[in-house]
Amino acid sequence: MKGWQRWLVVALGVLLLGSIPPVLAALPATESDVTASELLASVRSSDEVAFTGYAETVGGLVLPVTQDFTDLVDLFGERSRLRAWWAGPDDWRVDELTATGETGVFHRSGASVLWNYEDSSATLAADPVVRLPRAADLLPSALGQRLLSEAGAEEVSRLPAERIAGRDALGLRLVPSDERTTIDRVDVWVDPSTGVPLKVEVYGADATVAAVRSRFLEFTPGAPDPEATWFVTPPGVDLSFTEVIDVAEAANQFAPAVTPDELAGLARRSGLVSIGSLGQYGRGVTLLTAAAVWDDLSRPLRDQLEGTPGAVIDENGVYVSAGPIGLLLTPGSRERSSWLIAGTVDAATLAAAAAEVRQIPVPDR
Amino acid sequence: MEHAVEVEAVGRTFPISGGKQLQALEDVSFVVGLGEVVGLLGVNGAGKTTLTKILATLLLPSSGAARVMGYDVVADTRGVRTSMSVILGGDRGLYNRISGRENLAFFGMLAGVSRRDLRERIPLMLDQVNLADAADRRVETYSKGMRQRLHVAIGLLSRPQVLLLDEPTVGLDPLEADRLRETIHQLRREGTSILLTSHLLLDVERLADRVVMLDQGRVTADLPLRKFAGLAGYAAVVTLTYRGALDLARSLPAGAAVDRHTHEGELSTLVLKLREWSGDLFGALGRLVDDVQIQDIDVRPARLEEAFATLSARRP
Amino acid sequence: MIRTELVKTLRRPRTWVTILLLNALPTLVAVLLALTDLGPRPGSGPAFLSAVLADGTLFPLAALAIILPLFLPVAVAVVAGDSVAGEAQQGTLRYLLVRPVSRTRLLVAKLVAVIAFVLLAVVVVAAVAYVVGSVLLGDQALAASVSGTVLTPAQVAVRTLLAIGYITLSMLGVAAIALLLSTMTDSPLAAALGALAFLIASSLLLTLDAAQTLQPYLPTRYWLAFVDLFRDPIFWRDIVRGIGLQAVYVVVFLGAAWANFTTKDITS
Numbered sequence A: 001m002k003g004w005q006r007w008l009v010v011a012l013g014v015l016l017l018g019s020i021p022p023v024l025a026a027l028p029a030t031e032s033d034v035t036a037s038e039l040l041a042s043v044r045s046s047d048e049v050a051f052t053g054y055a056e057t058v059g060g061l062v063l064p065v066t067q068d069f070t071d072l073v074d075l076f077g078e079r080s081r082l083r084a085w086w087a088g089p090d091d092w093r094v095d096e097l098t099a100t101g102e103t104g105v106f107h108r109s110g111a112s113v114l115w116n117y118e119d120s121s122a123t124l125a126a127d128p129v130v131r132l133p134r135a136a137d138l139l140p141s142a143l144g145q146r147l148l149s150e151a152g153a154e155e156v157s158r159l160p161a162e163r164i165a166g167r168d169a170l171g172l173r174l175v176p177s178d179e180r181t182t183i184d185r186v187d188v189w190v191d192p193s194t195g196v197p198l199k200v201e202v203y204g205a206d207a208t209v210a211a212v213r214s215r216f217l218e219f220t221p222g223a224p225d226p227e228a229t230w231f232v233t234p235p236g237v238d239l240s241f242t243e244v245i246d247v248a249e250a251a252n253q254f255a256p257a258v259t260p261d262e263l264a265g266l267a268r269r270s271g272l273v274s275i276g277s278l279g280q281y282g283r284g285v286t287l288l289t290a291a292a293v294w295d296d297l298s299r300p301l302r303d304q305l306e307g308t309p310g311a312v313i314d315e316n317g318v319y320v321s322a323g324p325i326g327l328l329l330t331p332g333s334r335e336r337s338s339w340l341i342a343g344t345v346d347a348a349t350l351a352a353a354a355a356e357v358r359q360i361p362v363p364d365r
Numbered sequence B: 001m002e003h004a005v006e007v008e009a010v011g012r013t014f015p016i017s018g019g020k021q022l023q024a025l026e027d028v029s030f031v032v033g034l035g036e037v038v039g040l041l042g043v044n045g046a047g048k049t050t051l052t053k054i055l056a057t058l059l060l061p062s063s064g065a066a067r068v069m070g071y072d073v074v075a076d077t078r079g080v081r082t083s084m085s086v087i088l089g090g091d092r093g094l095y096n097r098i099s100g101r102e103n104l105a106f107f108g109m110l111a112g113v114s115r116r117d118l119r120e121r122i123p124l125m126l127d128q129v130n131l132a133d134a135a136d137r138r139v140e141t142y143s144k145g146m147r148q149r150l151h152v153a154i155g156l157l158s159r160p161q162v163l164l165l166d167e168p169t170v171g172l173d174p175l176e177a178d179r180l181r182e183t184i185h186q187l188r189r190e191g192t193s194i195l196l197t198s199h200l201l202l203d204v205e206r207l208a209d210r211v212v213m214l215d216q217g218r219v220t221a222d223l224p225l226r227k228f229a230g231l232a233g234y235a236a237v238v239t240l241t242y243r244g245a246l247d248l249a250r251s252l253p254a255g256a257a258v259d260r261h262t263h264e265g266e267l268s269t270l271v272l273k274l275r276e277w278s279g280d281l282f283g284a285l286g287r288l289v290d291d292v293q294i295q296d297i298d299v300r301p302a303r304l305e306e307a308f309a310t311l312s313a314r315r316p
Numbered sequence C: 001m002i003r004t005e006l007v008k009t010l011r012r013p014r015t016w017v018t019i020l021l022l023n024a025l026p027t028l029v030a031v032l033l034a035l036t037d038l039g040p041r042p043g044s045g046p047a048f049l050s051a052v053l054a055d056g057t058l059f060p061l062a063a064l065a066i067i068l069p070l071f072l073p074v075a076v077a078v079v080a081g082d083s084v085a086g087e088a089q090q091g092t093l094r095y096l097l098v099r100p101v102s103r104t105r106l107l108v109a110k111l112v113a114v115i116a117f118v119l120l121a122v123v124v125v126a127a128v129a130y131v132v133g134s135v136l137l138g139d140q141a142l143a144a145s146v147s148g149t150v151l152t153p154a155q156v157a158v159r160t161l162l163a164i165g166y167i168t169l170s171m172l173g174v175a176a177i178a179l180l181l182s183t184m185t186d187s188p189l190a191a192a193l194g195a196l197a198f199l200i201a202s203s204l205l206l207t208l209d210a211a212q213t214l215q216p217y218l219p220t221r222y223w224l225a226f227v228d229l230f231r232d233p234i235f236w237r238d239i240v241r242g243i244g245l246q247a248v249y250v251v252v253f254l255g256a257a258w259a260n261f262t263t264k265d266i267t268s
């Protein structure tokens, strides 16, 4: 064999190997003539479907908050790798894999064990009324079901099918009809046989990059090994119990003031908080949360928000947006608590909400 | 197959700076018969090493073909490598951290010599190249000559039918060089076909049956040794410085020719070329200078350059 | 051929000096951990380093995690970069190539010798770390997996062996790159540095979001996947991909080395 012939062989080999992934990716997905509303209905009834899977989520949001919110920042700003064993809404386990460790949520009957390998800690907590989003919420199945749960039939349309996790997934697009939302659209690809969302992309207004993207890379329907979702405390680790799992729950439990039933024209969401000091409002993907917070939580947060590029400071307080999420913190002092308002609504709605809550009397310390 | 080595119209170019090509070998053809020792002679840069490497399958020819024991050096490298050993000049190319014996064993293993044969032959080879005493020392403690001889031992371990030697005596002191020549001489008696490359006339003179001259990549002569020596025209140069008068026309012995004869005041200088290196001729010379007062006399064997000069002068 | 290369590797003092050096840092870390009892902050140190405080028998893994990002690949690049260029520099290459052994086999033998070296190094590091870990940090009957389940000593042992195998295979890509460079230059140092430059570029691109489309093809992409062997159940996805990727690197770069080397002029 001549020299150039050998190089030719090698070049062909490289081409062949290099073309495997694109060819696999370009395999056409089988379409189906299911209508958008039928698909929506199948997603809504899919929360009992058991499966095991592996998903990756990418957040494109840089949240201008740290300290008590670091998990949240990582969740929306970085790539997470999730393994899920899902026997049903009340029996599941989701592990977030990191390069050198793992944090897991083992969920059974209204309580969760939170496992953290690198801290070597296991914490048992009852499901709180409110809490911050966590990795398990970004699982495509959970995220898709949640975002589509309140969508109207007129808000959804079909998208071309895609191959996801080796399956033909049917596309569904949600364009929220509410003017006040900052969410431009939510694209969901659904496993036709189970109705489970396999891929979800959330876009803010005018955004070319998804604010949140989550998709399964492996997905197997069927009940997982029952052992897999059952936590047995390993030797050398003490299982601890906690009353309060994050600042959202803390704010809810210890807030100095009670929130109104309606805020900026958005109705309080029922079923989530009965008489909460933390109020959640809105419908579908037009959501607003408000809570009164004590100075020790609001002061560092205010410093940080005011230092964020693009922050708007006026008589209502400081306003910052990160992609489709807006944050507003009203003025406060050492004696007076302030209001933290956040949500997927535009600046005007947030400002209106701020003006309303500032009328609510809050106790002085 | 009548020939151990056949070289047919071999050419080789090297790319050099400026996108140009350097013609290191051009249309080179000759053969080495079975059991024959051929001296490949040429000045530095003539292309000897290039040719040796082509025959050793280290370089590819740009044109032409070459065979060793009938195996083509491009297509049948395995056959070539099995039947041939090459010893390239210099003392590099050994594993310095291990002993001479281990080097032998290692290269022997690569050459496909069986374990039993290795056990048997290694001591013999070490004896033959006079390294038995140093065999278990690390090679880094060896002198230049010892390394060169170890190379010879490695080359011979596999009992090659053809041996390629590239400037084997270069860098050796005269004693070491002589010892090496003796080893090669012995191989010649055992019937190994040898292509011996050198720019030293002495190597070729002592060892070769035939001489192939390379000059700037071309063969300029391919002659039996005897004829080659004659081609140079003379074997030694004698330079005489004397006072007095010499009648050259009458008493110059046959076999000597005047190269130069100059006078400077009382002193005269005579340069003679002798066709052969013989007692008779030197005797006759002695008689020639009986009548004059010798100031200085210098006799030296002909240098290869002088033979080259003669050859070059005759080239059309 | 393969045997002679293995013998050569084992007989070189450099092999053993390198292995000794590879052991130095993990051992120092073990001593420091034993003295101070201070683990790294979560997410900051090498994998398993906080876990060994509770269970010294996990120290082989921590030791491998310590040498994996830099020391081991540097050693591999040096050894593989030297494999052909070193022979050329020493002048032995031409004497190897005039023997009736094909150049392709020489390349394969060199790669096998490098991998044998890696395996030896990794096994020695793991063994030394096991002893050091059990003596200095103590042991425990049962260990926690990364996922929070219980692993028996037998399970830990099996998975440690799998990790050793996986880490060894992970070095194939670097070895093949260094080997290719080694056939292109007569300077072992240049070949080793070239391979290292490739690795550093790869590690850097892994941290860059803009390079996302390249990332699945980077040789260092799946190195840390050996941690996945200690999740429960074992997470095979990245491990399988890591092995496949290394195989691709071997095919491509060994192929290029083959194309370059088998018809190459040996001028040194």
Ligand SMILES: Nc1ncnc2c1ncn2[C@@H]1O[C@H](COP(=O)(O)OP(=O)(O)O)[C@@H](O)[C@H]1O
Binding pocket: B014, B015, B016, B022, B023, B024, B042, B043, B044, B045, B046, B047, B048, B049, B050, B051, C267
């Ligand atoms: N690798 C090379 N690259 C470029 N030129 C070379 C190379 N090897 C040899 N040459 C040139 O080829 C010619 C012949 O060299 P060589 O065969 O070594 O001569 P010799 O052995 O007779 O001294 C010289 O001019 C030399 O410079």
Ligand SMILES: [Mg+2]
Binding pocket: B045, B048, B049, B050, B167
């Ligand atoms: Mg030469």
